[in-house]
Amino acid sequence: MSTRFFTNYSEHTLFKKFRGVFESNPDIEWFDALVGYLRSSGYFALRPYLEKVPRIRILVGINVDAIMADYHRRGLLFLADPTKALEEFRDWLRKDIQGAEYKRDVETGILQFIEDVISKKIELRAHPTKRLHAKLYIFRPKGFNEHKPGA
Numbered sequence: 372m373s374t375r376f377f378t379n380y381s382e383h384t385l386f387k388k389f390r391g392v393f394e395s396n397p398d399i400e401w402f403d404a405l406v407g408y409l410r411s412s413g414y415f416a417l418r419p420y421l422e423k424v425p426r427i428r429i430l431v432g433i434n435v436d437a438i439m440a441d442y443h444r445r446g447l448l449f450l451a452d453p454t455k456a457l458e459e460f461r462d463w464l465r466k467d468i469q470g471a472e473y474k475r476d477v478e479t480g481i482l483q484f485i486e487d488v489i490s491k492k493i494e495l496r497a498h499p500t501k502r503l504h505a506k507l508y509i510f511r512p513k514g515f516n517e518h519k520p521g522a
C-alpha cells in the first residue's frame with residue numbers, strides 16, 4: 372500500500388525523505404526544524420546533506436540527548452574568546468574522545484557539530500516549557516521570499 376506518511380518502516384523513513392529533498396534541491400539556503408527530540412545519531416546521519424546549507428535552526432521541545440547537549444554547551448563556550456579557547460577546547464575534546472568508547476563516525480559527528488555551533492551554521496535552542504512535541508521541517512531555497520511558489 373502506497374503512503375506519504377513517515378512511518379520509519381520499510382521505505383517510509385523521514386531520513387529517506389530528507390535525502391530526497393536535499394538531493395533534488397541543491398539551492399536550499401535555510402533548514403529549520405521544530406522537533407520534540409534531537410538525537411546525535413540523527414544529526415550525524417543527516418549532516419552530509421546539510422554540508423551546503425549555510426543556516427540550520429533547530430528548536431527542541433522535549434529532550435536533547437546527552438551528547439548533543441554537552442557538546443553544544445562546550446561549542447558555545449568558544450564564542451566568548453575563540454582564539455584562546457579553541458586550542459584548549461580541542462585538547463580537552465581530543466582527550467575526552469580518546470578516553471571514551473565512541474565509534475569513528477560519532478567522533479567525526481561530534482567534531483563537525485561543534486564546528487557548526489562555533490561558525491553559527493547551526494543554531495540550537497530548547498523551548499522553555501519542554502513540552503513541545505511537534506515535528507515541523509522547513510526547507511527554504513536561495514532567494515526565497517513571499518512572492519515565490521510555496522510561500
